[in-house]
Amino acid sequence: xxxxxxxxxxxxxxxxxxxxxxxxxxxxxxxxxxxxxxxxxxxxxxxxxxxxxxxxxxxxxxxxxxxxxxxxxxxxxxxxxxxxxxxxxxxxxxxxxxxxxxxxxxxxxxxxxxxxxxxxxxxxxxxxxxxxxxxxxxxxxxxxxxxxxxxxxxxxxxxxxxxxxxxxxxxxxxxxxxxxxxxxxxxxxxxxxxxxxxxxxxxxxxxxxxxxxxxxxxxxxxxxxxxxxxxxxxxxxxxxxxxxxxxxxxxxxxxxxxxxxxxxxxxxxxxxxxxxxxxxxxxxxxxxxxxxxxxxxxxxxxxxxxxxxxxxxxxxxxxxxxxxxxxxxxxxxxxxxxxxxxxxxxxxxxxxxxxxxxxxxxxxxxxxxxxxxxxxxxxxxxxxxxxxxxxxxxxxxxxxxxxxxxxxxxxxxxxxxxxxxxxxxxxxxxxxxxxxxxxxxxxxxxxxxxx
Amino acid sequence: xxxxxxxxxxxxxxxxxxxxxxxxxxxxxxxxxxxxxxxxxxxxxxxxxxxxxxxxxxxxxxxxxxxxxxxxxxxxxxxxxxxxxxxxxxxxxxxxxxxxxxxxxxxxxxxxxxxxxxxxxxxxxxxxxxxxxxxxxxxxxxxxxxxxxxxxxxxxxxxxxxxxxxxxxxxxxxxxxxxxxxxxxxxxxxxxxxxxxxxxxxxxxxxxxxxxxxxxxxxxxxxxxxxxxxxxxxxxxxxxxxxxxxxxxxxxxxxxxxxxxxxxxxxxxxxxxxxxxxxxxxxxxxxxxxxxxxxxxxxxxxxxxxxxxxxxxxxxxxxxxxxxxxxxxxxxxxxxxxxxxxxxxxxxxxxxxxxxxxxxxxxxxxxxxxxxxxxxxxxxxxxxxxxxxxxxxxxxxxxxxxxxxxxxxxxxxxxxxxxxxxxxxxxxxxxxxxxxxxxxxxxxxxxxxxx
Numbered sequence: 001x002x003x004x005x006x007x008x009x010x011x012x013x014x015x016x017x018x019x020x021x022x023x024x025x026x027x028x029x030x031x032x033x034x035x036x037x038x039x040x041x042x043x044x045x046x047x048x049x050x051x052x053x054x055x056x057x058x059x060x061x062x063x064x065x066x067x068x069x070x071x072x073x074x075x076x077x078x079x080x081x082x083x084x085x086x087x088x089x090x091x092x093x094x095x096x097x098x099x100x101x102x103x104x105x106x107x108x109x110x111x112x113x114x115x116x117x118x119x120x121x122x123x124x125x126x127x128x129x130x131x132x133x134x135x136x137x138x139x140x141x142x143x144x145x146x147x148x149x150x151x152x153x154x155x156x157x158x159x160x161x162x163x164x165x166x167x168x169x170x171x172x173x174x175x176x177x178x179x180x181x182x183x184x185x186x187x188x189x190x191x192x193x194x195x196x197x198x199x200x201x202x203x204x205x206x207x208x209x210x211x212x213x214x215x216x217x218x219x220x221x222x223x224x225x226x227x228x229x230x231x232x233x234x235x236x237x238x239x240x241x242x243x244x245x246x247x248x249x250x251x252x253x254x255x256x257x258x259x260x261x262x263x264x265x266x267x268x269x270x271x272x273x274x275x276x277x278x279x280x281x282x283x284x285x286x287x288x289x290x291x292x293x294x295x296x297x298x299x300x301x302x303x304x305x306x307x308x309x310x311x312x313x314x315x316x317x318x319x320x321x322x323x324x325x326x327x328x329x330x331x332x333x334x335x336x337x338x339x340x341x342x343x344x345x346x347x348x349x350x351x352x353x354x355x356x357x358x359x360x361x362x363x364x365x366x367x368x369x370x371x372x373x374x375x376x377x378x379x380x381x382x383x384x385x386x387x388x389x390x391x392x393x394x395x396x397x398x399x400x401x402x403x404x405x406x407x408x409x410x411x412x413x414x415x416x417x418x419x420x421x422x423x424x425x426x427x428x429x430x431x432x433x434x435x436x437x438x439x440x441x442x443x444x445x446x447x448x449x450x451x
Numbered sequence: 452x453x454x455x456x457x458x459x460x461x462x463x464x465x466x467x468x469x470x471x472x473x474x475x476x477x478x479x480x481x482x483x484x485x486x487x488x489x490x491x492x493x494x495x496x497x498x499x500x501x502x503x504x505x506x507x508x509x510x511x512x513x514x515x516x517x518x519x520x521x522x523x524x525x526x527x528x529x530x531x532x533x534x535x536x537x538x539x540x541x542x543x544x545x546x547x548x549x550x551x552x553x554x555x556x557x558x559x560x561x562x563x564x565x566x567x568x569x570x571x572x573x574x575x576x577x578x579x580x581x582x583x584x585x586x587x588x589x590x591x592x593x594x595x596x597x598x599x600x601x602x603x604x605x606x607x608x609x610x611x612x613x614x615x616x617x618x619x620x621x622x623x624x625x626x627x628x629x630x631x632x633x634x635x636x637x638x639x640x641x642x643x644x645x646x647x648x649x650x651x652x653x654x655x656x657x658x659x660x661x662x663x664x665x666x667x668x669x670x671x672x673x674x675x676x677x678x679x680x681x682x683x684x685x686x687x688x689x690x691x692x693x694x695x696x697x698x699x700x701x702x703x704x705x706x707x708x709x710x711x712x713x714x715x716x717x718x719x720x721x722x723x724x725x726x727x728x729x730x731x732x733x734x735x736x737x738x739x740x741x742x743x744x745x746x747x748x749x750x751x752x753x754x755x756x757x758x759x760x761x762x763x764x765x766x767x768x769x770x771x772x773x774x775x776x777x778x779x780x781x782x783x784x785x786x787x788x789x790x791x792x793x794x795x796x797x798x799x800x801x802x803x804x805x806x807x808x809x810x811x812x813x814x815x816x817x818x819x820x821x822x823x824x825x826x827x828x829x830x831x832x833x834x835x836x837x838x839x840x841x842x843x844x845x846x847x848x849x850x851x852x853x854x855x856x857x858x859x860x861x862x863x864x865x866x867x868x869x870x871x872x873x874x875x876x877x878x879x880x881x882x883x884x885x886x887x888x889x890x891x892x893x894x895x896x897x898x899x900x901x902x
Contacts, residue, residue, distance in 0.1 A: 003461050003462075003527075004461065004527045004528055005461060005527065005528070005529075007458055007460070009458070010454050010455065010456060011454075073455075076454075076455045076456065077455055077456070077535070077539075077829065077830060078456075078830070084528070088528075088602075106557045108829070108830040108831045109830065110869065114830075147830050150827050151539075151830070169872075170621070170869065170870075170872035170873075173872035173873070173875055173876045174832065174869070174872060176875075176876070176879055177823065177826055177827075177832055177872070177875045177879065178826065178827060179827065372628065375628055375629065376601050376628075376629060376630065378528065378559070379528060379529070379559040379560065379565075379598050379602070380559045381625065381628055418561065418621065418625070418869045418870060419621075419869060419872075421620075421621035421624035421625060421628070421870075422621075422624070424624055424627075424628045425624045425627070428627055428628065
């Protein structure tokens, strides 16, 4: 009988993260100070983030960074996650392609996010911090952070995008179950929130607004550090545990991916699965294709511009070199809340410029159609975010059907959709729609990018 | 570093289920016909259930029954499930006990139920059935059946207990996502449902009412078979894959359980983890203690009587020899919907009579307290049902703390609680209570047991 799942024993787990910055042919541009336009160093960032995270953020020298024992110990509660050959999906598509997925949805928190929440909270605790705060969209990151804070004995406060909290009430319950204080963003509890609500009382919130509020809380509260679930380099670094495992597991399966796919919000799950394989494109002459699947309604990779822009709505963050739609971009209320972000991470943005990867944009209905097919074949209901990766993988598998090529396609199933069932209900009832952004709208919000 | 998780590779998976009936010192009494009082044979049962399930139901000869290749192939999509050493929970309890749990919550459907849904649908398909129907409480079984039916190309219709559907709306969404037709029970779509609603318009439903409706649909619809998620012998048989894996995994950990614990509704997850270990009590002189954790509000094991009773509310089923509270017993609206059943399976009932296992009853608040501690230590939010097993395990671990014994405690984490977050919300808000049944109420409902 054909083997379906490939799992590493604890002794085989990777013990270091992979830092692609050390191997990139062109290093990412540095974050800069909005006023002085000077590059920021560790000291500049460390009043917001745990210092060790800032060191990792700017490290362009070390290709592998050891995972601390205390973090490794927590990883072992759920890692390795399975690599699965999707035979049933292949059959349904009648494709000669070999489709594999890395199943991060069996993490206890239901998504890959916990892979970075654990080290961020560990480093915060190590340097004497007592409180952490963050933003969250759909709530995958917030739930992971609430758990990680609880595990390392920290208090946590989470700003959740208002529209996502309304769409997925169970996620805030999960955060509270782990002991977090949860606030809908924009809120009246911060200066940034009040400003946004004053301008637009019905603002549904976005990752940009929630970041502004969390950063403000961190910078105005003693002993409190801000943590981030994506975008920044150190977050992607922590997520490379996914790809490093997958590399070993693909070897167990006797294959190597021709195509690697992940959905794309800020870049953390994409970088997590892609960077360890991209290393072999850079260093060993491999020719794997890397595809980031973004929503049609928030197309920064395919239709944004490479510029220095703020990471948040209010303009509190450093200026980051990114593919962006402008930090004032207000994404449509799609159910893939984790993908509603205006910009791409610094590493990703440089890799796109250098042609090492590319984006595709997926309409909402195509993503749900793909998610439903995946559920009914593989038995796992995917997060709406992950369904974008599935849709992109299905596109590739269908190309293989036409060309007859038996390509090896690997995608990251970043999370399950069990907290997103209202979205599936709406899809099954025919109540969902696509949201294509007009060129004019993008031109307009790009004006918010500082010159 | 200490190893936490023990996982079997696909080649190490058990390939046969364990049939404890072959080894029981006293065989279970047979099901009998309500009118004739004659024991029922395979032919009598096979107009309701798939025939192969009926053969397994009454098989007291074969100790191991091979798992069909087609079922094995589907098992491999998610098995083995991990055996986990709960170091963090042990630390929190400061107990010398070694606590292990078998993590069935990482099954794609979120609970152990799919282990029996797959073979039941496979056998139904094999004999030419086109439609299957069933009852479900919290919805774990219904979701598993909907998935299994979809996998084997069958149409499925599920009667879900009304109160549970209201408490956990996402579960019916999950069933619909897999293509099932879902109806709240009691409903006006069957004779049985109409009778119940006529007597009690506000009846919240129970597994007993839902079984009546599903059995009626199966017996009045051509090419339709009824499937059951617990209680019957063949269901417990299929679930022994859990304990057979756990046996190998405990050996990997170099330990053998002194105590085996599972929550108890009808007996399937209990039998699943317990029977393979109980075999060694019966045959090899082991002295493991087996504890079934039932809710205080539905205490058939600890306060019911051993009698021949109906398996459903309306009296459509054969008479089964069981510890029962009377088939008219209406359990309180606790959140552990899967444990709201008036009787115990035939094998379990005999094993209790013979002193091979025993029950404990857990108040609702103790179960949630245990579930919250488990979530905050082990990072997994348990199903309210499973929290009863956790509470019983904590009681045993606390006894060890007092006695200084380092007992090895193994419990089955039958499912996750991500669809039950409204229950956690209510618990955190202080809105839940205990429901202790009075002796008079039990005396009253026992009068519904036929003489």
